[in-house]
Amino acid sequence: MTSAATDGDKPYRVLILGAGFGGLYTAVYLSKYLGKHRPDVWVTVVDRRNYFLFTPMLHSVATGALEPRYVAHSIRKIFRKTRVHAHVGRIERIDLENRQVITAHRSLPYDDLVIGLGSETNFFGNLELERGAFTLKNLEDAARINNHIIRQFERAYWEESPEIKRGLLTFVVVGAGPTGVELAGEIYEYAHRELLRDFGRRITGDEIRVVLVEATGRILPSLPEKLSHEAIRRLESIGIEVLLSTRLESWDGTTIRLNSGATFLSGTLIWSAGVKTNPLVRELPLDKDSQGRIIVRSTLEAKTMDHVWVLGDNAHAIDPFEQKPYPPTAQTAVRQARVVAHNIAARLLRKPEKTFAHRHVGGFVSIGDNYALLSAKQFTLTGILGWFLWNLVYINKLPIIRYRLFSTFGLFLKVLFERATTEVDLCPEESFPESRKDRKKVG
Numbered sequence: 470m471t472s473a474a475t476d477g478d479k480p481y482r483v484l485i486l487g488a489g490f491g492g493l494y495t496a497v498y499l500s501k502y503l504g505k506h507r508p509d510v511w512v513t514v515v516d517r518r519n520y521f522l523f524t525p526m527l528h529s530v531a532t533g534a535l536e537p538r539y540v541a542h543s544i545r546k547i548f549r550k551t552r553v554h555a556h557v558g559r560i561e562r563i564d565l566e567n568r569q570v571i572t573a574h575r576s577l578p579y580d581d582l583v584i585g586l587g588s589e590t591n592f593f594g595n596l597e598l599e600r601g602a603f604t605l606k607n608l609e610d611a612a613r614i615n616n617h618i619i620r621q622f623e624r625a626y627w628e629e630s631p632e633i634k635r636g637l638l639t640f641v642v643v644g645a646g647p648t649g650v651e652l653a654g655e656i657y658e659y660a661h662r663e664l665l666r667d668f669g670r671r672i673t674g675d676e677i678r679v680v681l682v683e684a685t686g687r688i689l690p691s692l693p694e695k696l697s698h699e700a701i702r703r704l705e706s707i708g709i710e711v712l713l714s715t716r717l718e719s720w721d722g723t724t725i726r727l728n729s730g731a732t733f734l735s736g737t738l739i740w741s742a743g744v745k746t747n748p749l750v751r752e753l754p755l756d757k758d759s760q761g762r763i764i765v766r767s768t769l770e771a772k773t774m775d776h777v778w779v780l781g782d783n784a785h786a787i788d789p790f791e792q793k794p795y796p797p798t799a800q801t802a803v804r805q806a807r808v809v810a811h812n813i814a815a816r817l818l819r820k821p822e823k824t825f826a827h828r829h830v831g832g833f834v835s836i837g838d839n840y841a842l843l844s845a846k847q848f849t850l851t852g853i854l855g856w857f858l859w860n861l862v863y864i865n866k867l868p869i870i871r872y873r874l875f876s877t878f879g880l881f882l883k884v885l886f887e888r889a890t891t892e893v894d895l896c897p898e899e900s901f902p903e904s905r906k907d908r909k910k911v912g
């Protein structure tokens with residue numbers, strides 16, 4: 470392994486790709502661990518956006534419960550009191566051979582590289598879905614879903630045909646992992662508790678349908694089985710239809726076809742049935758697993774290349790307790806960030822490095838208003854208590870205190886006041902990619 474020595478006055482450059490859970494926290498921890506030592510070390514974070522996106526609360530934005538800026542936090546503000554520089558621009562290529570990264574603006578050389586570029590939605594080659602389905606990966610997606618739900622109610626309000634009206638008010642979510650389950654719950658509450666109040670003169674509750682489709686026999690596979698059953702009970706008790714062991718065959722913008730042979734009208738399909746590694750990462754000439762994630766050593770350095778560190782959704786890191794790869798979660802990425810930052814600083818300061826071995830303690834999932842399931846070791850909690858804890862844990866994870874206050878305030882607004890039902894058309898449907906424009910819509 471090569472040592473991290475500096476060359477005269479030349480700075481030592483740590484380049485971090487991605488200001489998500491992995492990259493952003495690595496930068497903040499690295500700045501903290503280096504303190505006043507090694508002023509020659511430059512830390513730069515590159516991201517296409519100038520904000521850190523707090524994904525666990527994205528479904529609240531998609532359903533009018535939180536304003537977008539409560540979950541999107543300026544990285545420049547976060548880095549203000551650190552030694553970290555931000556470079557905002559799309560990364561086009563990672564050139565490992567010449568130790569440089571090419572962005573839309575310039576090429577950035579590095580001595581240590583940290584890769585935390587996250588993942589993208591996996592449509593498993595279904596181009597029709599890729600063109601037409603909604604996804605929930607970023608702020609634009611959340612705004613689109615929010616506008617679309619409101620617009621479906623606007624269309625349904627004056628629709629005379631009961632069949633078309635029901636299709637307009639049928640919302641289908643495919644994939645019952647945490648994102649799908651949480652989103653289905655939020656859409657149901659939004660439609661029934663909020664939009665019905667605005668549209669109730671011509672729309673009734675039993676005309677609204679929320680359907681959750683899952684190809685396997687259980688939902689929320691990352692939670693203990695008991696909690697999966699509890700989640701189904703909760704979803705069904707509030708009125709969501711859960712279709713297990715059911716695959717979506719096709720959706721043409723108006724008609725859903727399932728492998729069971731069932732067909733029904735729906736103008737909304739949200740796809741949350743899989744993710745795949747960022748394409749820039751998939752292309753790299755490093756040892757990868759079948760999903761394109763880079764295989765790392767226990768120190769989180771790439772197995773086949775020194776000074777390249779990988780974390781979060783891009784890393785295939787083995788959990789020594791379970792003997793399987795860590796799941797792609799924010800929890801994993803943040804914990805790995807601490808170890809990557811420690812190890813880069815340790816090598817620069819000639820101290821011992823650490824290995825990553827975190828015992829996964831459980832998970833959380835919120836289902837609609839005032840209800841969450843929590844599992845941690847032997848401990849499980851459901852209901853409003855779980856929901857409060859869910860919020861406390863997530864808000865506490867926000868990177869700066871001011872944002873924690875923002876989000877707490879936003880949640881109190883959600884509990885005490887109505888959700889927003891304004892169609893703020895910053896992402897009009899007409900601005901969708903060319904392929905989406907001409908799609909036949911129900912109604």
Ligand SMILES: Cc1cc2nc3c(=O)[nH]c(=O)nc-3n(C[C@H](O)[C@H](O)[C@H](O)COP(=O)(O)OP(=O)(O)OC[C@H]3O[C@@H](n4cnc5c(N)ncnc54)[C@H](O)[C@@H]3O)c2cc1C
Nearest residue numbers: 487489490491517524525560586587781782797798799800
């Ligand atoms: C809706 C939703 C809800 C979720 N809820 C939870 C939850 O409740 N709990 C949980 O633990 N996990 C949750 N996750 C998963 C969690 O968000 C990810 O596992 C986590 O963000 C992975 O961190 P990361 O650093 O690997 O990638 P990310 O946090 O995704 O960060 C990747 C960064 O790379 C940037 N980037 C990508 N490509 C380029 C490029 N070409 N040029 C420049 N920049 C680029 C992106 O803009 C992004 O900022 C959720 C995910 C989603 C989508």
